[in-house]
Amino acid sequence: MKTVRIIGVPEHFNFPWHLAIDEGAFEERGIALEWTDVPEGTGKMCNLLKEEKADLAIILTEGIVKSITEGNTTKIIQEYIASPLLWGIHVDVNSNFKKLAELENTTAAISRFGSGSHLMAYVHAKQMGWNLEDLKFNTINNLEGAVQALTTGNADYFMWEHFTTKPLVDAGIFRHLGDCPTPWPCFVLAGTDSFIAENNHVIGHIREIINAYTLEFKQIPSIDRTLANRYQQKLADIQEWMQLTQWSQKQLPKHTLLKVQETLLELNLIDQRISADKILM
Template identity: 50%
Template sequence: MVTIKIGGVPEHFNLPWHFAIEDGAFEKEGIDLQWEDVPEGTGRMSKLLRNKELDVACILTDGIVKDIIAGNESRILQVYVASPLLWGVHAPGNIEAENTRQLEEAKIAISRYGSGSHLMSFLLAKKYGWDTQDIDFELVNTLEGAVEALSNNKAQLFLWERYMTQPIVDQGIFKRLETIATPWPSFVIAATQDCIAEKEEALVKMLAIINRYTADFKQIPSIDRTIASHYDLQVGDVQQWLLRTEFSDDQLWKSTVDKINEEFSAVGIIDREVSLEELIYDLPQAEEENDEP
């Protein structure tokens, strides 16, 4: 049995992994897949990969690209969710401001430096022509930390996945001012180079399994109600999310890397551009299953 330690956010995107684990799909292929929920998000997962505390992470595309540029030796194995991530731009529920432009001087809550909530703040600032050198951040670690920060005026803006924050908006704790979508695929699957070197065959099998589960995920009967119940969401919101979300088994595209280089260079997040070859590792293709007797 080959052990693979994998992490991801405790959100609806990762439910296919849990279904596969519960079904024993990895175990049947000799893989002890040990899932760790990482509510702090991509910044925390990048650190866990660097420290070899995780072998694999299901991680935001922009976040891991930024961290590989900064020295993380992990490599991207494939895209996991090809559709853009829809970020809600949130303010305290009782704030008088009616649009984001009014909050140029706001302190922005982020889960971690290098996380999506951090990186997307720069793209939000660029949209409104704000000085990205002057952004003031409040480190809050988790969604719950952001609720506390905005409720107590420690921060006035917070970017997080639009559907996971809907219950907080419905309660009036957050006011959603707008939504912005990433100009690239949401999530990729990345692994440490040690894991690639030592467990390549198991990684090939792991990807083949999760790609089967994501291919069938949206066709599961009553999956909208299952997700809604599991993550305390409204069925209608889940149905919207399902319509927007496209899982993938493709490798990262050069055009995606070019777009990240362009956007991050424009706001000063990166000090050099990165090539596709520096970011990815192409695993061998899994052998096709033979169903003949």
């Protein structure tokens, strides 16, 4: 039995992996797939891959591209979610902010530098026409830290996946001001160079299994109710999310990778663009 360490955020996007693990699909191929939730998000996952404390990760596209460009010996194995991620922009429910434009020159809560909440704050600021040099951040690690930061006034707004954050809006903790979708497919499957070099056959099995699950995922009877119960979401929200979400079974296109790198360069978040063969498996 080959042990493989995989990491990802504890969100509904990754339920096909848990389903495949629970049904023994990987074990049937001689693979002991050990899943670890990383609620801190992409920045933490990039570090775990860099330190080789994980073999594979389901990770935000822009975050892992930035990390690889900066020397992380990791590659994108394939695209996982082909649709954009809908980043909700939230403030404390008692905040005086009523419009997105009012957030200029305020402090954004981010899980950590290099995370999606950090990078997408730049994307959003660029769209709003703000001076990127004026962006200010407070590192809060995870969703619970964001609640504390916004409640105490240590940060003014927080960007996180719309539907994951929706229960906090429904509970009257956050107020939702708007959304900022990623300009590219949001999640990829990435692996360390060392793991890829030694386990090409194993990666082939893993891809075959997860792609079979994601291809048929939306056709599973009552899958919307299963997801709503597991992730404590309203059924209507899960149904809307499923309509917006498209899983992928192919590699990230080179033109998409180029768009990610060009955007990161434009935002001064990377110093150089590197060739696709250094990023894609």
